[in-house]
Amino acid sequence: MVKLIDEAIAEGARVKPCCEVVEISYRSYLRWKDGQVQDRRKGATKRVVRRLSEQEREEFYQQANSCEYRDKTPGQIVASLLDKGIYYGSERTLYRILKDHQALTNRSEKRRTTTPRKPPALTADGPSQVWTWDITWLKTDVKGIFLYAYVVIDIFSRMVVGWSVEEVESPDLAKALFERIIRDRKVQPQFVHADNGGPMRGVSLVAFLTQMNVQLTFSRPRVSDDNPFIESFFGTTKTHVTYPKLFTSLSAAREWFASFVDWYNTKHLHVGIGYVTPMQKHHGEDVEIFRRRQQSLDAAAACHPERFVTGPRCVTPERTVVLNKAS
DSSP states (O other): OHHHHHHHHHTTOOHHHHHHHTTOOHHHHHHHHTTOOOOOSTTOOOOOTTSOOHHHHHHHHHHHTSTTTTTSOHHHHHHHHHHTTOOOOOHHHHHHHHHHTTOOSOOSSSOOOOOOOOOOOEEESSTTSEEEEEEEEEEBSSTTOEEEEEEEEETTTOOEEEEEEESSOOHHHHHHHHHHHHHHHOOOOSEEEEOSSTTTTOHHHHHHHHHTTOEEEEOOTTOGGGSHHHHHHHHHHHTSTTOOSSBSOHHHHHHHHHHHHHHHHHTOOBGGGTSBOHHHHHTTTHHHHHHHHHHHHHHHHHHOGGGOTTOOOOOOOOSOEEESOOO
16 A cells, blocks of 8 residues: 555655545554554454463363363353463453353353343223222231232223222132122223232133133232332222221221222222213213313413413323333
8 A cells, every 4th residue: 555655656646645545544654654554443453462362262162161160150160270270361251252152151050030021011092991900908906917908990090890808818709809890890801900919810810811801911020010000099098088097897898998989989089080080081071071171271261361371271181091101
């Protein structure tokens, strides 16, 4: 390259235009003229003086896969070889060699830990499409003794579609609850989401719902955010002013829970659905309610437009509800 430029210069060409023609910089030409011919461009092949030779790399690799070391980690291998007075390279060097040979696998019988996948997103744009359920403990006046509230809600309207209070957790009792809900309401959901507990995965319940062509999804172990609607309901339940904290009997718990569910479904103005009741949302009455609210705002804006800088807008939630939305 330098020879070509020198020949062009001898014919009367200027140095910098010649460098532009052969696509090298003027400074590179000057360095090459001074004898600095090493290619220092990014990505160029370089000679690393501390790099292991191919023979040493192969010996190191064979040692790592010998009968003595095939189930040990690179750190253990390097340490063990040092005890014998042998040193090929560092632990990091061995990792690179194994990677080059596509041998970075688990070298022991220990099962590799895995992170459970987030459950699939479930979408509902109407009632009776996606139900979610769970069981919560209810304290009694006897320490260590609990009652169990089984609750099923529709994520579209947040309405409680079925519940029961029992003395034990059981997949058979859960199955009986779903049988009753489907029979009495004469509807069945497309999906049912639940936590990962024993009653939720019980054979009798899973078999029944599968037979009804209901698809099942489950939360990740110990991840309450995967089932937020039912957890929010339990939070509302146990922070309500009438919640007794302790129940004296099964019949008392059932009586209170029946009263609470009736209030929740028919009187509770739920923030998540635009301050209408779950019952109104479930039956589509919320559309007319939001229309009347907008009319009231429009009338107020007509009287006092200065009070509505961005215009009168009645906040209405989206008609589509997503459980476990993909982030």
